[in-house]
Amino acid sequence: MAAPNNFSGTTYEHDPRWTKVDQYTFSHLHPTSHPTNPALSHALANSQKNNLPDISAYPNLARFLALQCRAARATTALEVGTLGGYTAIWLATLNPSLRVTSVEVNPHHAAVARENIAYAGLSERIEVLEGAGVEVLPRLREEVKAGKRPRFAFAFVDADKENNWTYVQEWVEMAESGACVIVDNVVRRGKLVDPEKMEETAVMGARRLVEEVGKDPRLEGVVMQTVAEKNYDGFLMAVVN
Numbered sequence: 001m002a003a004p005n006n007f008s009g010t011t012y013e014h015d016p017r018w019t020k021v022d023q024y025t026f027s028h029l030h031p032t033s034h035p036t037n038p039a040l041s042h043a044l045a046n047s048q049k050n051n052l053p054d055i056s057a058y059p060n061l062a063r064f065l066a067l068q069c070r071a072a073r074a075t076t077a078l079e080v081g082t083l084g085g086y087t088a089i090w091l092a093t094l095n096p097s098l099r100v101t102s103v104e105v106n107p108h109h110a111a112v113a114r115e116n117i118a119y120a121g122l123s124e125r126i127e128v129l130e131g132a133g134v135e136v137l138p139r140l141r142e143e144v145k146a147g148k149r150p151r152f153a154f155a156f157v158d159a160d161k162e163n164n165w166t167y168v169q170e171w172v173e174m175a176e177s178g179a180c181v182i183v184d185n186v187v188r189r190g191k192l193v194d195p196e197k198m199e200e201t202a203v204m205g206a207r208r209l210v211e212e213v214g215k216d217p218r219l220e221g222v223v224m225q226t227v228a229e230k231n232y233d234g235f236l237m238a239v240v241n
Contacts, residue, residue: 047084085113187234
């Protein structure tokens with residue numbers, strides 16, 4: 001069953017059980033009294049007001065990413081695909097020692113993200129770089145190589161899917177040993193293994209990512225399928241050896 005979201009008319013595969021589980025668990029594990037909620041709610045509302053598409057990570061996934069950073073004691077994170085800054089705000093609010101470098105290709109999205117980040121009081125810890133990831137990441141890699149930036153302990157990739165593997169390759173070159181990368185939207189409602197969908201650009205990008213990570217001796221990876229209020233999908237997680 002498909003259901004429209006609240007922003008742009010995009011449809012997602014939906015099951016009422018997924019929504020009920022998300023709402024029940026999230027309300028107890030991240031109640032409305034949590035101090036991060038005003039900043040997060042503002043980020044979503046302001047993004048909607050400014051006509052950004054509803055393609056940010058859903059709350060449970062964003063919280064999971066933030067807790068991954070906490071568990072790893074990460075102090076540096078890279079995000080490819082800022083959108084309205086919602087996920088970056090999650091990462092930074094739950095990890096007070098974390099600095100996030102986020103890359104966004106769309107100037108309007110970047111401007112809205114900076115507004116949301118400023119409202120959250122996080123402008124000093126979340127840096128939004130404008131430009132295509134395929135152009136910005138090589139520059140970041142050179143800065144890391146030159147000692148101008150520290151290596152990254154974590155990364156979240158949620159951008160143009162055809163370049164998933166390109167982004168991971170670049171990140172590995174500037175990652176710490178033991179660092180973790182999570183790439184979203186690789187299962188795509190099962191299209192990942194649907195013979196009739198193999199030629200879709202996003203599916204081809206996801207399959208290349210899975211296959212290349214599996215061949216790369218620098219990485220150990222796994223794909224986790226997910227269901228949530230938004231959709232049936234999944235992410236790839238890989239750790240640097």
